Amino acid sequence: MANTSTPDSSRRSERSRRAIFDAALALVGEVGYDKLTIEGIASRAGVGKQTIYRWWPSKAAVLLDAFTATVDDYDAKGLPDTGDLAADLKFVLRATADEFNDPAFQAPYRALAAAGANDEELSRTFVARLSEPGTRLYVDRLRAAQETGEVAADIDVRIAAEMLLSPFSQRWLMRTGELTYDFVDTLVDQVLRGLRPRG
Numbered sequence: 001m002a003n004t005s006t007p008d009s010s011r012r013s014e015r016s017r018r019a020i021f022d023a024a025l026a027l028v029g030e031v032g033y034d035k036l037t038i039e040g041i042a043s044r045a046g047v048g049k050q051t052i053y054r055w056w057p058s059k060a061a062v063l064l065d066a067f068t069a070t071v072d073d074y075d076a077k078g079l080p081d082t083g084d085l086a087a088d089l090k091f092v093l094r095a096t097a098d099e100f101n102d103p104a105f106q107a108p109y110r111a112l113a114a115a116g117a118n119d120e121e122l123s124r125t126f127v128a129r130l131s132e133p134g135t136r137l138y139v140d141r142l143r144a145a146q147e148t149g150e151v152a153a154d155i156d157v158r159i160a161a162e163m164l165l166s167p168f169s170q171r172w173l174m175r176t177g178e179l180t181y182d183f184v185d186t187l188v189d190q191v192l193r194g195l196r197p198r199g
Contacts, residue, residue: 019045020052021066025108028063033111036063060115060122067108068129079141085150088141089188090181093168097179100172113173135161142195152197163191 023044028036036059042049056062080088099105116123138161145151151160167187171177 016045016047016051017055020047020055020062021069024059024062024066025070025104028111029103029107032107033059033063033115036111038062060112060119063108063115064112064122064125064129067112078137081141081144083148085141085145086188086192089138089164089192090185093164093184093188094181096168097181097184100179110173135165138164149197151192151195155195160191160195163194164188 020041023041024036027040027044031040038049038052038059041059041062042052045052052062056065079092082088100109112122112126116126135158139157142151142155142157142160146153146155146157151157164187168179168184171183172179177183
């Protein structure tokens with residue numbers, strides 16, 4: 001008996017969406033953001049460009065969705081809390097350094113950062129969807145350390161989180177140095193030296 005069931009359009013749409021994401025991420029690594037086009041993404045993905053325009057207004061929007069879909073979410077429980085703040089921060093920042101040193105991660109992230117410098121809306125979306133959730137996890141971990149006495153009570157934990165993350169990002173974005181485990185460990189040690197209770 002012939003199968004007369006209606007094709008599942010949601011599954012077809014998801015396949016197309018996945019193909020578009022894969023194409024966008026591959027192409028930005030091959031040709032760079034400036035030469036990335038909707039037409040090129042559509043051709044690589046095997047879809048019509050109108051399919052892309054139906055879901056996204058621009059190549060930046062496609063790339064942002066593609067990139068955020070591939071970035072692993074942090075565990076819902078947040079950063080590790082073993083009772084040793086320094087060890088926990090080094091563990092997470094070392095893993096982050098590995099991620100940032102991965103060419104597959106670098107190309108889209110750098111492209112979005114560069115595009116965001118000239119596109120306020122894209123920059124705000126990028127921060128809201130990628131940067132801010134990660135920063136909040138550091139804030140939460142530092143606040144927990146503050147409650148156990150590892151961090152001084154008068155420390156602004158939001159600024160403390162930025163003291164950890166900003167030098168890391170600056171070094172990577174501006175290529176002022178390598179993201180090594182030694183760098184990460186030194187960064188954590190020096191920041192925590194200023195955060196610990198006095199006396």
